[in-house]
Amino acid sequence: MNRRRACCLKWIVPAAAIALIGMAEARPAEASLGGDVGSIQADQVKLQGTRQTTPKAAYTVHEIQAASGTVVREYLAADGKVFAVTFRGPFLPDMRQILGNYFEQYSTARQAQVAQNPNARRARRPVVVDEPGLNVQIGGHPRSFGGRAYVPGMLPAGVQLEEIQ
């Protein structure tokens, strides 16, 4: 009946909500979106969070519970690359950290949007960056933000966007 409501309790009480196989690799790395499993570890350190992983058919979900209460999920494909990142919680994660090498493209697109609309009428509204090689969406308000970033060309075959929550 109320799927987002059920979803949100899960964000708040993640440990009780899903069956998980907990593990923690300790590999350093550089990036996140487009990066490898080591980049997820770097994100976990940056977010001061705890991490749990859930294997699926075509990918593995790495869920980081940040110290801020925000939950970040990174979707790792079988080829070892992160193809999507989502978050939900009271504070935005560091977008430079979770977007990794895609941050500059995101940043450039955001600046272009601001430049295109020098008047303020678009300033305080949801963020949508929709480019051939990158899709970033952010919604919410202070104390409740949600977002998703993915690289369309990296989605594993058969994976539906609706799975990327």
Added chain:
Amino acid sequence: MKAMRVFFLSVMGLSCAFALGCGGGSSSSANSSTPPPNTITTTGTNVAAIAVNGGPLGNYSDAAFISVTVCTPGTTTCQTVPNILVDTGSSGLRIISSLLTVSLPQQKASDGNPVAECLQFLGSYTWGPVQTADVQISGEKASSVPIQVLSDNTAGFATPTSCSDPSGTLESSADTVALLGAYGILGVGTYAQDCGIATAPVCQASYNVYYECPSTGCIPTNQQLAQQVTNPVALFATDNNGVIVELPSVAAGGQASATGSLVFGIGTQSNNALGSATVYSIDYTTGNFSTTFNSATDESFLDTGSNGYYFQDNSLAQCTDAQGFYCPTTPVNLTATNQGTAYQGTPTGSGTVNFTIGNADTLFSAGNALSELGGTVVTDGSSPANYFDWGLPFFFGRNVYVAIQGATAPGGTTPYWAY
């Protein structure tokens, strides 16, 4: 008239049982459910005028502005700042630094370092030192209110990357009139402070919200509840349990401007009774309730600081000019259902909302008070970014009550919205 409305709603309910897309979608009989006009309170020491007039730039559509007086604490040295955005989606007063002429003391951490704040909004952030002011609006006064003074990279307060990076770029700060479209923000949302709550009072350093700023640069710090930037309403001597946003209906195709009132207190005076408004409980951990539209239920909120209805409807044409807004060739009537939520306890409140989305490209040329302005939130189906954002257009023709978390107010447990 009332009987007609009840009958209409009953028919809607019946047809819903047999129709796909129940709880949302097009309606062909919008006129029969038009609510009676709301009464706008204009007199009282707890009433301040608000205007949807484009603001200082003249083109900030669907934003409500108010004048706020700030004073050096404990003195009669005051300054009235106009063009402050009224925002039910945040809490606390923020004013652009260059517009302040009155001297305000800098808040200091226990080690003597000045304190600054980074607050993330949607698509932008505000940065700047926390200072203390006595705040007056209409006849209401609050003493020693921590406020945020918005300023990029002023001496001693260089913006840390942990503040600028989450939103994307330094250019996405909202610390100038050109970028903010206002002289400041008056956050009169459902929280007393802008970070903590009574059950989790400390704003932790790890949140990257509060910073202390030694000469070597600003670093995140813990901030106690009483020192956090605070919704001035919560510190008023009276009428401090919330506000009522009262805006009139506007012409369907938009009009140049509209004026209304921000009324302080709920059920505290003869002019702010809850009356027959329906109370919708709010999950205090998120500040949201929920909305069902086109069979999907999402978290949602009532936000004067969003300048449109922002929601996902792939059947609506998008604009070619005003990118991200909806541009149907003729206005489309829609229906959604709001439900109260609660983190703990029993949620209360449920009701349908009829609303209309017009052509944004056309609306923007009609003026700044636009009741049919809507835009998209995501580019595809179900997403964690998908909220139903009831922005300022929702408030036209309604008196909307915003009760502050932890306060005592008639009608139910706070926080809540009622309308």
